[in-house]
Amino acid sequence: MTEKEYYQYFIDKFGINAQVLMAIEEMSELSNVLTKYLRFGEDSLDQKYKENIIEELADVKNMIGQLSYYFGDNDVAKTQKEKLERTILRIKEKEHENSNPKNS
Numbered sequence: 502m503t504e505k506e507y508y509q510y511f512i513d514k515f516g517i518n519a520q521v522l523m524a525i526e527e528m529s530e531l532s533n534v535l536t537k538y539l540r541f542g543e544d545s546l547d548q549k550y551k552e553n554i555i556e557e558l559a560d561v562k563n564m565i566g567q568l569s570y571y572f573g574d575n576d577v578a579k580t581q582k583e584k585l586e587r588t589i590l591r592i593k594e595k596e597h598e599n600s601n602p603k604n605s
């Protein structure tokens with residue numbers, strides 16, 4: 502099966518509301534492991550924590566993939582690119598302001 506076929510299958514099987522709920526649940530699980538990462542630091546993390554982070558990232562990516570597919574992959578991809586470009590623009594504007602403080 503392709504990724505899109507998986508996504509359609511799960512949405513058909515469980516319904517979009519259940520998948521939205523699952524996405525929220527998986528994002529919460531990722532938040533939990535990431536707060537542990539920040540609280541304990543990378544050096545003190547044992548392999549189990551790193552495996553947990555990878556597992557939760559994979560879960561969230563799978564759920565985001567489904568929601569993106571359902572709501573419109575092309576629109577999400579377009580907006581994602583626009584936001585990346587806008588962030589770069591803001592960084593460059595800030596750097597320019599900092600290197601030319603009289604002009605700001």
Ligand SMILES: [Mg+2]
Nearest residue numbers: 527530557560
């Ligand atoms: Mg999970």
